Every structure is written in structure tokens, then in C-alpha cells.
Amino acid sequence: MSEQQLPVVVIGTGPAGLAAAAHLHERGIGHLVLESGPAAASAVREWSHVRLFSTWGELVDPAAEKLLAPTGWTKPDAAAYPTGGDWADEYLQPLADALGEQVRYEATVTGVSRAGRDRIVDADRESQPFVVHFTTPAGEERAFASAVIDASGTWTTPSPAGASGLPALGETTAADRITYRVPDLKDPAV
Numbered sequence: 682m683s684e685q686q687l688p689v690v691v692i693g694t695g696p697a698g699l700a701a702a703a704h705l706h707e708r709g710i711g712h713l714v715l716e717s718g719p720a721a722a723s724a725v726r727e728w729s730h731v732r733l734f735s736t737w738g739e740l741v742d743p744a745a746e747k748l749l750a751p752t753g754w755t756k757p758d759a760a761a762y763p764t765g766g767d768w769a770d771e772y773l774q775p776l777a778d779a780l781g782e783q784v785r786y787e788a789t790v791t792g793v794s795r796a797g798r799d800r801i802v803d804a805d806r807e808s809q810p811f812v813v814h815f816t817t818p819a820g821e822e823r824a825f826a827s828a829v830i831d832a833s834g835t836w837t838t839p840s841p842a843g844a845s846g847l848p849a850l851g852e853t854t855a856a857d858r859i860t861y862r863v864p865d866l867k868d869p870a871v
């Protein structure tokens with residue numbers, strides 16, 4: 682298969698990854714979307730209870746809207762503010778569903794390299810296809826790609842609490858007592 686025929690691999694089904702996939706679909710470019718979680722927008726779902734500061738009108742990508750239109754999807758009120766859960770359930774999951782089998786869940790990307798190239802063999806690296814390594818519950822897999830879009834986000838690598846991008850004094854020592862999440866205070870388990 683020539684490099685032109687290889688799909689573009691998109692890492693992540695957050696709003697950026699799914700919008701990228703919708704644009705690839707619009708342009709007729711093959712794509713494969715790999716998501717580590719069991720459903721679309723797994724990171725956004727972790728703060729489902731928080732209401733966004735953006736309106737629906739600012740959160741729906743035009744290419745995604747075109748892809749969703751034939752499925753009977755109704756655009757929510759453009760002036761309303763969804764929660765993270767609304768964003769995931771009412772837009773991101775339907776969008777992932779519209780992309781169909783091109784989206785794979787529980788597929789965690791562990792590395793991206795160039796075919797046949799490593800620390801010793803480097804010649805002509807830029808003309809070689811990408812190799813995307815990922816794990817699924819069934820084991821390890823590899824996919825060849827013409828390009829890779831990393832939309833894996835930053836949710837799993839939060840900034841430290843301290844200034845200047847460094848941990849605050851004591852932050853590392855107290856790490857087991859610090860959370861970087863947004864607790865749901867209505868949840869009796871919190």
C-alpha cells in the first residue's frame with residue numbers, strides 16, 4: 682500500500698480528535714481514531730458535572746455538524762451552556778458513532794515511530810510511513826499511517842499547583858493528599 686493510501690491515525694476522541702476526524706471524513710481522507718477509554722470523550726466525562734463557560738454555538742465543529750446532519754442529530758440551543766456530560770452525550774458520542782468503525786475504543790497508543798527506522802537506521806526517515814503502536818484488551822497492535830494527529834489532550838498530565846510550571850513547596854511530598862480533579866460535591870462518595 683502506498684503512503685497516500687494509508688490512513689491518518691488520530692489519537693483520542695476528545696473534541697479535538699473527533700473534529701479532526703470529521704474534517705478528514707469531509708476531505709475523503711482515510712482515518713483511524715484510537716481512544717484509550719471505553720467511550721468517546723473519556724477525559725471530558727471525568728468532569729461531567731461541571732458546566733462549561735462556552736455555549737453550544739462555540740462547541741460544535743462545522744464539519745462535525747455536516748457529518749451528523751444525516752443521522753437525524755439535532756443541534757442543541759446555540760446559546761445554552763452544556764455540562765461536560767451534556768457535551769459528551771449529546772455531541773461527542775453521536776459524532777464518534779457517526780464515524781463508525783473508524784473509531785476504536787480501549788485502544789491506548791503507546792508509541793509512534795517511522796517504519797524500519799530506529800536509533801541506528803535513520804536514513805530517509807521522513808519518507809517512511811508512521812507506525813503507531815497501541816494496546817487493546819486483546820493485546821498489542823500496530824497500524825501504519827500516512828500521518829498522525831496527537832489529540833490525546835493534557836487531562837492525564839495536569840500542571841503542578843506551584844507557579845512557573847514547577848511543583849509548589851511541599852507539593853511533591855504531599856502528593857498522596859492532592860487531587861488535580863474537579864470534585865463533584867453533590868456526590869455522596871466524595
Ligand SMILES: Cc1cc2nc3c(=O)[nH]c(=O)nc-3n(C[C@H](O)[C@H](O)[C@H](O)COP(=O)(O)OP(=O)(O)OC[C@H]3O[C@@H](n4cnc5c(N)ncnc54)[C@H](O)[C@@H]3O)c2cc1C
Nearest residue numbers: 693695696697698716717723724733734735789790833834
Ligand atoms: C472543568 C473543565 C471545564 C472546561 N470548560 C471549557 C469551556 O467551557 N470551553 C472550552 O472551550 N474548553 C473548556 N475546557 C477545556 C476543554 O475541555 C479542553 O480544551 C478539551 O477537552 C481538549 O480537547 P482534546 O480533544 O484536545 O483533549 P481531551 O478532551 O483531553 O481528549 C483526549 C482524549 O484522548 C484520549 N487519550 C489520552 N491518551 C491516549 C492514548 N495514549 N491513546 C489513546 N487515547 C488517548 C483520552 O481518553 C481522551 O478521550 C474545560 C476543561 C475542564 C477540565
